[in-house]
Amino acid sequence: MEGFGGTTLRIDLATGNIRKVATDPDLARNWLGARGWVSKILYEEVPRDADPLGPDNRFVVATGVLTGSFCPVGSKVGFGCISPATNGHADSSMGGHFGPELKYAGYDLIVFEGIAPEPSYLYIDDDTVELRPAGDYWGMGSLDLEKRMKDDLGEDFQIATIGPAGENGIVFSCITHDFGRQAGRCGVGAVMGSKKLKAIAVRGTKGLKCHDVKALGNFTYDIIQRTKTHPNMAPWQKYGTAFFVGWSNERGCFPTRNFQQTYFEDWKGIDGESLVEDCLVSDKACFGCWINCGKYAKAKVPGKPEKYVEGPEYETIALVGGSCAFKDINEVAYANHILDNLGMDTMSGGSTVAFAMECYQRGIITKDDLEGHSLEWGNIDDFEHVVDMIVYRRGIGDALAHGTKGAAERIGQDTIHFASQAKGMEFSGYDTRWYPAQLLSYCTCDIGAHHSKSWAITADIELGRDTVEGKAPVVIYLQHLRPLFDTWSCCRLFWGEIDVTPEEHVDAINMLTGWDLTLEECFKISERIWNQNRCHYIERNGGPGRKFDIAPGRHLHEPIPDGPAAGKIVGPENFEKMLDDYYYNRGWDSEGNPTREILEELGIPHAADNLKKVGFLGKPIDGGIPKVRGQKLKPKAM
Amino acid sequence: MVIFLRSGGKLRDKLKPDVDEYTKRVEVEGDKSLREILGEVGVPDSLVAFAFANGKLERLDYRPSDGDVITLQPPVSGG
Numbered sequence: 203m204e205g206f207g208g209t210t211l212r213i214d215l216a217t218g219n220i221r222k223v224a225t226d227p228d229l230a231r232n233w234l235g236a237r238g239w240v241s242k243i244l245y246e247e248v249p250r251d252a253d254p255l256g257p258d259n260r261f262v263v264a265t266g267v268l269t270g271s272f273c274p275v276g277s278k279v280g281f282g283c284i285s286p287a288t289n290g291h292a293d294s295s296m297g298g299h300f301g302p303e304l305k306y307a308g309y310d311l312i313v314f315e316g317i318a319p320e321p322s323y324l325y326i327d328d329d330t331v332e333l334r335p336a337g338d339y340w341g342m343g344s345l346d347l348e349k350r351m352k353d354d355l356g357e358d359f360q361i362a363t364i365g366p367a368g369e370n371g372i373v374f375s376c377i378t379h380d381f382g383r384q385a386g387r388c389g390v391g392a393v394m395g396s397k398k399l400k401a402i403a404v405r406g407t408k409g410l411k412c413h414d415v416k417a418l419g420n421f422t423y424d425i426i427q428r429t430k431t432h433p434n435m436a437p438w439q440k441y442g443t444a445f446f447v448g449w450s451n452e453r454g455c456f457p458t459r460n461f462q463q464t465y466f467e468d469w470k471g472i473d474g475e476s477l478v479e480d481c482l483v484s485d486k487a488c489f490g491c492w493i494n495c496g497k498y499a500k501a502k503v504p505g506k507p508e509k510y511v512e513g514p515e516y517e518t519i520a521l522v523g524g525s526c527a528f529k530d531i532n533e534v535a536y537a538n539h540i541l542d543n544l545g546m547d548t549m550s551g552g553s554t555v556a557f558a559m560e561c562y563q564r565g566i567i568t569k570d571d572l573e574g575h576s577l578e579w580g581n582i583d584d585f586e587h588v589v590d591m592i593v594y595r596r597g598i599g600d601a602l603a604h605g606t607k608g609a610a611e612r613i614g615q616d617t618i619h620f621a622s623q624a625k626g627m628e629f630s631g632y633d634t635r636w637y638p639a640q641l642l643s644y645c646t647c648d649i650g651a652h653h654s655k656s657w658a659i660t661a662d663i664e665l666g667r668d669t670v671e672g673k674a675p676v677v678i679y680l681q682h683l684r685p686l687f688d689t690w691s692c693c694r695l696f697w698g699e700i701d702v703t704p705e706e707h708v709d710a711i712n713m714l715t716g717w718d719l720t721l722e723e724c725f726k727i728s729e730r731i732w733n734q735n736r737c738h739y740i741e742r743n744g745g746p747g748r749k750f751d752i753a754p755g756r757h758l759h760e761p762i763p764d765g766p767a768a769g770k771i772v773g774p775e776n777f778e779k780m781l782d783d784y785y786y787n788r789g790w791d792s793e794g795n796p797t798r799e800i801l802e803e804l805g806i807p808h809a810a811d812n813l814k815k816v817g818f819l820g821k822p823i824d825g826g827i828p829k830v831r832g833q834k835l836k837p838k839a840m
Numbered sequence: 841m842v843i844f845l846r847s848g849g850k851l852r853d854k855l856k857p858d859v860d861e862y863t864k865r866v867e868v869e870g871d872k873s874l875r876e877i878l879g880e881v882g883v884p885d886s887l888v889a890f891a892f893a894n895g896k897l898e899r900l901d902y903r904p905s906d907g908d909v910i911t912l913q914p915p916v917s918g919g
Contacts, residue, residue, distance in 0.1 A: 433846040433862050433911040437892040445897060446915060449889040452899075475897050660915060663886050701848050 203227055204413040205267060205715035207308040207406075211331060213324070215397050216257065216316030218333050225310045231717065234727055235266030236691040237293040239311055240282025241731045244291055245738050245809075247313075254286040254389075255371055255396035256317075263304070263312040263402065266691020270302040270410045270489075273422035273710045274702045277488035278691040279304065281385040283393040287373040287550075287605050287626040288650045290739040292388030295654070295688045296362070297488040298380035300404065303360040307406025318398040325355075326404040336400040341366060343543035344378035351403055359403045365545020367593050368395030372603045374550030374628070378542060382496070382512025383488070386547040388627060388649055413716035421713060425702055426492055432700040435493065439485065441474035442495040443516035448473050450520065454767025455633045455640075455659065457525040459579055460556035461622045461756055464633040465765030468529040472519050476531040486512055493695060501535035503582060509539035514548075520631025522552035526559060527579035537585055544593050550605055551589070553628035557606045557621055558588055558598070566615050571598040619755035624651035625739075629754075635762050636770035637662040639673040642780045643680070645751050648735040654688065656680040661835050670776045674783035679832035682728040689728065729831060730804040733788075733796050737809040740795065745818035747794030748785070753777055789827030795820035799827050841868050841906035845881070851914045854883045863909075874910065875900040889915040 203225065212221040233242050240262045252258035261283050268276035279301030285292035304312075307328050318333070321340040325332045339347055344365040351361050361379060368375035368391035375391030376384045385391075412418055429435065437445055450456040451469045458466040470476065477497060486496030501509045514523070514534045522541070523534040541548045561567045562577035569576060573596070575587045591599030601612040606621035606628055622629045627650025634641035639658035644651035661676045683704065687694035690711065696702040708721050740747050753772075761771040785792055789800030797820035798810040813819040846862045847855050857864045868877055878885045878900070891898045892911040904910060 431862070433848050434913055436895075437890070437897070437911060437913050440895070441897065445890055445913070448897070448899065449915060660887060
């Protein structure tokens with residue numbers, strides 16, 4: 203198959219058996235890769251009562267159709283499993299160089315099952331595929347280990363690792379690569395760790411067969427020339443994502459002190475300018491990229507060793523910086539390094555520490571729970587200590603290791619009210635009390651609260667932040683479009699920031715593969731994935747689906763106390779109204795259960811049969827399902 | 841004085857570039873903030889994440905100088 207490595211690896215970690223099978227062309231064409239492949243494999247292979255940290259879960263490493271292509275930057279690879287945080291489908295996309303290297307070695311997909319009898323790592327050097335002992339590596343930090351393995355194996359190996367957080371089953375553990383790129387969300391690191399898999403090292407020298415390399419080369423060249431002068435290139439190249447910090451504060455959506463507030467009075471100390479002036483060492487780019495949004499920084503905190511880190515990105519600045527109230531970008535960068543090396547998602551990690559800080563603020567946890575330490579806002583020593591307790595599951599750290607929802611369930615005392623999460627995964631770095639479409643996005647997201655699948659902040663601004671009218675169809679459209687980049691497995695910044703259109707991405711796919719794919723077909727595949735994941739979630743967790751699409755208490759009932767968005771709150775009535783609108787526009791019934799009609803239209807009738815077996819097939823909709831699900835934003839002003 | 845505003849994406853539609861595909865020439869009378877100038881040319885300031893002028897992040901209270909080339913950055917993808 204042109205555009206693909208051609209081989210899928212099936213690895214039983216319990217027996218050490220490694221099978222090479224030809225990558226299924228139907229899987230490639232009809233599910234496109236990464237998120238799509240993860241969805242199908244999990245749905246078909248994982249028993250509905252499988253423990254996410256048990257042997258029957260699958261751990262999937264999946265490239266996408268665009269991985270390894272320069273146009274428009276197929277730098278990504280997807281990791282997937284049943285998430286220990288949400289107990290549902292999880293897919294998490296990682297940039298860097300790992301995905302292309304895997305495909306250049308000839309492999310599109312790796313599916314792990316079982317649990318290795320001892321700590322192991324997977325070694326791939328073109329045709330050589332081996333499980334090797336990792337006893338010497340177990341316990342090492344992710345960043346430390348990558349350096350060690352490059353020394354052991356060679357600089358030209360691309361390495362993906364977990365840290366102690368993944369080894370110890372922290373539900374927000376991540377996978378790290380290239381000294382700072384992560385598959386951060388959903389706890390994919392914990393599942394990798396549960397299988398006693400410490401790392402994957404790959405070297406690939408075979409290249410990639412392309413259907414029309416001349417056309418693709420010219421196409422790529424033209425896009426590079428066009429986008430080199432795009433107005434957004436210069437600021438992105440200078441600041442990366444950190445430039446959002448000021449805007450987010452001024453719009454009243456910046457997480458501050460565990461989302462107690464939405465404007466951080468000290469934001470100027472942790473914004474893009476501060477990063478560039480105080481910390482920046484160099485730019486950093488993923489495979490094939492000409493934006494170079496990555497920033498490599500040196501954290502200098504008095505009394506602490508200097509640390510190098512890729513970042514901090516906006517999300518880390520929001521959820522470690524603002525949410526834990528750090529005033530100095532160096533402290534945020536230092537905290538970023540700590541979490542990266544331990545193998546903890548900075549987003550959920552920052553949020554979980556912020557949640558604990560609020561518990562301490564309220565006297566719900568005390569120094570007695572913290573081994574004699576305090577847990578004050580903006581205190582880097584306190585932050586570092588509680589993170590250590592979490593990673594090694596000491597005392598209250600064991601509760602916090604379950605994320606904010608799991609911790610709140612264990613601590614009680616109504617702390618669930620300020621656990622800012624949906625389905626067990628923590629919100630991204632945007633407060634939603636004046637952003638109803640974003641609240642809907644978080645609460646209906648198939649992997650738990652994450653903006654990658656739908657970022658609707660500008661939709662809220664353009665349609666009006668004080669209304670919920672018209673928000674649901676726009677969210678659905680975004681939930682079909684944005685995950686396409688996680689399915690194609692390429693960076694979405696080229697679309698999002700420098701105007702490389704989705705149609706151009708499809709053109710590139712066709713030049714690479716020789717297919718006649720259309721964008722319309724891609725949207726249908728994306729909708730199919732979304733609905734399959736919904737069915738899978740209901741089958742695993744019971745239903746009705748509406749039971750799980752709930753907003754956390756603070757975000758539904760507690761008006762913003764101060765700042766530019768003072769007094770704002772979506773409120774339960776508006777939220778339920780949006781949900782009603784969302785379900786109708788999805789072709790689901792009013793209980794949030796997919797109907798047979800939508801599942802048959804999307805080509806997954808067996809999912810309807812499965813939902814019926816568990817008693818949650820959606821009731822038919824009077825008048826039928828909408829012909830078009832989702833609507834591109836049509837702002838009033840334009 | 842004359843300044844140049846540049847933007848891509850949706851903001852470009854509002855900007856109506858007239859110098860090249862991204863750039864609009866604007867004549868400014870008096871001493872005005874960027875926010876005021878955006879209002880006059882019909883660009884909603886709520887959609888401008890920041891301005892990038894002379895290699896530096898600026899907020900919308902920035903007061904341009906003659907000849908400034910200012911990029912208007914909309915937040916589109918959320919990072």
